[in-house]
Amino acid sequence: MSTTKLELEILRYDPEKDREPHFETYAVACQDDWMVLDAINHVKDHMDTTLSYRWSCHMAVCGSCGMMIDGQPKLACKAPVSDYAGQKVRVEPLANFPIERDLVVVMDDFMDKLKRVKPYIIRKDEKSIEEGEYKQSPAELKKYKQFTLCINCLCCYAACPQYALIPEFIGPAALTMAHRYNQDSRDQGLAERQDEVATPEGVWDCSFAGECSEVCPKHVDPAGALQQLKIATTVQWYKGLIGMGGK
Amino acid sequence: MAYVRPVSKTSWYLARRSYTVHMLQELTSIFVGIFALILLWGLSAVAAGPEAYQQFLESLTGPGMVLLLWVTTVVMFYHAVAWFSVTPKAMPIQRGEEFVPGSVIAGAHYVVWIVLSVLVLLLAGVF
Amino acid sequence: MAGINKAFFWSLFAAGGTLTAFVFPVLVLIVLLAAHGNPAEIMGFEQMQGLLSNWLGKIAALGIIALALWHAAHRLRTALHGLGLRADSAVAALGYGGALLGTVLAAYYLLQI
Numbered sequence: 258m259s260t261t262k263l264e265l266e267i268l269r270y271d272p273e274k275d276r277e278p279h280f281e282t283y284a285v286a287c288q289d290d291w292m293v294l295d296a297i298n299h300v301k302d303h304m305d306t307t308l309s310y311r312w313s314c315h316m317a318v319c320g321s322c323g324m325m326i327d328g329q330p331k332l333a334c335k336a337p338v339s340d341y342a343g344q345k346v347r348v349e350p351l352a353n354f355p356i357e358r359d360l361v362v363v364m365d366d367f368m369d370k371l372k373r374v375k376p377y378i379i380r381k382d383e384k385s386i387e388e389g390e391y392k393q394s395p396a397e398l399k400k401y402k403q404f405t406l407c408i409n410c411l412c413c414y415a416a417c418p419q420y421a422l423i424p425e426f427i428g429p430a431a432l433t434m435a436h437r438y439n440q441d442s443r444d445q446g447l448a449e450r451q452d453e454v455a456t457p458e459g460v461w462d463c464s465f466a467g468e469c470s471e472v473c474p475k476h477v478d479p480a481g482a483l484q485q486l487k488i489a490t491t492v493q494w495y496k497g498l499i500g501m502g503g504k
Numbered sequence: 505m506a507y508v509r510p511v512s513k514t515s516w517y518l519a520r521r522s523y524t525v526h527m528l529q530e531l532t533s534i535f536v537g538i539f540a541l542i543l544l545w546g547l548s549a550v551a552a553g554p555e556a557y558q559q560f561l562e563s564l565t566g567p568g569m570v571l572l573l574w575v576t577t578v579v580m581f582y583h584a585v586a587w588f589s590v591t592p593k594a595m596p597i598q599r600g601e602e603f604v605p606g607s608v609i610a611g612a613h614y615v616v617w618i619v620l621s622v623l624v625l626l627l628a629g630v631f
Numbered sequence: 632m633a634g635i636n637k638a639f640f641w642s643l644f645a646a647g648g649t650l651t652a653f654v655f656p657v658l659v660l661i662v663l664l665a666a667h668g669n670p671a672e673i674m675g676f677e678q679m680q681g682l683l684s685n686w687l688g689k690i691a692a693l694g695i696i697a698l699a700l701w702h703a704a705h706r707l708r709t710a711l712h713g714l715g716l717r718a719d720s721a722v723a724a725l726g727y728g729g730a731l732l733g734t735v736l737a738a739y740y741l742l743q744i
Contacts, residue, residue: 277507353511355508356507363506399598399603418516418517418526422713461637464713465590467526478593480593484590484593487645488595490638491642495638495642513717514715517714527710530706530709530710531710533703533707536702536706537700537707539699540695540699540703540733543692543695543696544696544733544736544737546662547696550680550744551740551743551744557676557679561665564665565666569666570663570666573666577656577660580655583652583656584655588652591649617656620654620657621654624658625657627682628661628673629672629673629674629675629678630664630673
């Protein structure tokens with residue numbers, strides 16, 4: 258079995274012992290088909306059991322293993338070691354989030370913001386069970402389907418320059434969720450979500466750098482969602498001016 | 505205590521090539537503003553009469569002005585190309601279950617651009 | 632500058648960006664040609680006056696100049712913030728104020744033609 262030699266420079270931070278993060282280097286002989294996550298698992302299993310990081314599915318659906326690999330926000334389970342063969346690879350926790358410990362970041366800010374945009378179907382008039390299900394055609398589903406693919410990995414937040422500069426910014430994934438529900442034909446909550454979306458720290462802090470869509474491992478295109486949300490929010494505002502506000 | 509990494513508020517855009525490109529695109533608006541002011545100046549000259557307008561036309565021929573106009577021309581073409589490339593993302597057109605491809609939407613913009621440009625050139629007396 | 636008003640400024644930015652993308656390249660090309668004095672009759676006074684004396688020409692000219700200024704004001708506000716200038720309210724007031732002044736001036740000159 259041929260091997261790929263990798264030198265991982267991993268950020269270490271123990272909140273109980275360290276004042277600042279520092280880097281430690283681990284030389285790993287990887288199998289050629291490994292992902293960076295496998296190399297990190299190898300470090301933890303055989304070299305340094307104190308290393309802390311999040312991971313779970315190892316197939317890019319759970320969103321747990323987001324981290325900065327050579328300065329790029331990626332899922333560690335989706336980054337082949339062959340991309341970094343013979344190099345030193347810097348592994349750091351996701352940018353723009355406080356470091357809890359080693360490669361684990363504090364996600365509370367995102368969880369709060371996700372809640373604020375009300376990412377669920379909101380009805381003004383509920384149907385009773387006897388009236389049957391809310392029907393949706395394939396075309397209506399297609400309208401928002403792409404935005405449902407988000408796995409909350411937070412790579413987009415790590416890439417977003419506005420989130421880096423303005424911590425209050427609600428951010429790409431949360432705002433994409435707002436748009437996903439606004440576009441859902443079963444939803445009647447657009448006006449209600451405006452309270453969070455149509456604010457400076459809502460969609461207006463987005464400068465359309467497009468970095469979020471560049472790094473998204475699931476091709477959700479949050480940048481597109483946010484521009485569409487800006488247009489929808491603007492239309493809603495003008496409607497409000499002439500008294501046609503409620504949706 | 506969770507550790508917060510500092511971010512430079514003044515040089516973050518140099519850290520990554522795509523950030524720098526984005527910042528440069530934002531700064532094309534400087535030239536949009538400058539050219540709008542030149543047009544406003546021309547407007548005031550037309551309103552003031554033939555002598556004032558002749559002076560305006562002569563001011564355009566100064567070397568500094570010519571250089572500015574050259575730079576502005578290049579930047580304005582760049583602005584148009586950049587703008588047309590991102591417009592499809594902001595206005596998805598759904599036909600049944602499929603979306604019109606972004607290249608078609610961008611292509612339509614270029615067609616309108618060319619038609620409008622020819623029209624304006626005709627109106628300005630270039631041909 | 633309440634958050635709600637950002638929709639207004641953004642819509643002007645978007646309209647201005649679209650309009651300038653379509654017409655500024657050809658317009659600046661024409662001014663560049665005039666600056667080189669070639670062809671000689673380009674942007675002649677009578678022609679300009681003719682174009683701008685009818686109402687369609689006035690509306691087009693006002694729309695183009697005004698929206699371009701509002702576009703630049705809004706985009707520069709974001710850009711300056713990104714470059715580290717944090718006095719957002721001051722930048723907004725100066726930028727939008729300038730765009731408003733430009734709009735009023737354009738209308739004023741157009742009414743005289």
